[in-house]
Amino acid sequence: MGMSKGTSVYTNKGYENLVSNLDTKPSGELAVITPNDSVDLSVITRAVYVGADGDLKVDGETSGTVTFIGLKAGMYLPISVKRVYATGTTASNILSLA
16 A cells, blocks of 8 residues: 555555545535534534634544644634534634535
8 A cells, every 4th residue: 555666657556546536526515513512513524614713622523532722713624523512612613614
């Protein structure tokens, strides 16, 4: 897997389908996120926008709970999130890009 050197060219052996499997279109479903400790978002995000400084506690689409500490206003996080927690989230004006 990874990059392997051929005769003067590099090939992506093992990653041939990666680009064709990516969804590269712009986000089409935009929504305000209201953090909630017990309810998942209605749609898994493709990215999250943070409009005001603070921390962001989330459940990833396939991972556990993570808290992003010290985010700055205007940050765009390309992460798939299924929940944004009220407890542990101090950032505000959070938007979902799905």
